[in-house]
Amino acid sequence: MAGRYDQNPFAEEDVNPFSNTAAKSRLSPLPPEPVDFNYDRGAPVDIPIHTPADLKKKEKQLQAKEAELRKREQELKRKEEAAARAGIVIENKNWPPFFPIIHHDIANEIPIHLQRLQYIAFTTLLGLVLCLLWNVIAVSVAWIKKVEDADVRIWFVAIIYFISGVPLAYVLWYRPLYKAFRNESALRFGWFFLFYMVHIAYCIFAAVAPPIFFRGKSLTGILPAMDVISKSALAGIFYFIGFGLFCLESVMSIYVLQQVFMYFRGSGKAAQMKREAAMGVLRAAA
Secondary structure, X not given: OHHHHOOOOOOOOOOOOOOHHHHHHOXXXXXXXXXXXXXXXXXXXXXXXXXXXXXXXXXXXHHXXXXXHHHHHHHHHHHHHHHHHOOOOOOOOOEOOOOOOEOOOHHHHXXXXXXXXXXXXXXXHHHHHHHHHHHHHHHHHHHHOOOOXXXXXXXXXXXXXXXXXXXXXXXXXXXXXXXXXXXXXXXXXXXXXXXXXHHHHHHHXXXXXXXXOXXXXXXXXXXXXXXXXXXXXXXXXXXXXHHHHHHHHHHHHHHHHHHHHHHHXXXXXXXHHHHHHXXXXXXXXX
């Protein structure tokens, strides 16, 4: 009985490390790998080594480009100075910011004492854009509601008012006023007065809209508004809003004309314009 329990099952087995059995029980070592810092990611990187001749060649090319750029910069500066001496202003398109189509920089180009008046004049230009755009919308509503005398022909006339009135207003009276304030040109003031009075007359006519052209339905004046609201309340409301916009535009435009005329007389530009006109007549006669 005692012989059966002489061997301890939990006792550590003595293994001879020098025996063949121990050698076979151990894991075989991995084969040696070559030292490679690229971690098996491709061929070695070739670093080009430029010769002194290549470096000198590239240096000469850079110097030539730098000299050419300097020459162009001097040429551009010379042209700008010549244009400034001749009174020519280089204008870059910067307004509206999302799609520049005109040059407009009141803060930097208009004298400080005239900036407020120029801003109000610019407001009347934007007001005319709003009036004519709302006129198109109101006429479109009247056409959709099938109001009498509001057909596709009247709608096309309203479109013509918008696409022709806005650019003409900018070219004929706003731009001359901008240049007159910027350059203190007396003749440009005269051009502004002439066409700005035409602008005011048009706004007053549109606010009334007598049945002279196309029975008056192409403009949102008070007379068409009273006629339209009796046939369509929605279209009539649009016409009355257009009437209010044209009235507001007329009042603001009259104020701008009055203020510009007061500055024109007080600054001595009236006498200067007479002298310039007389000099022009003398040159033409000679």
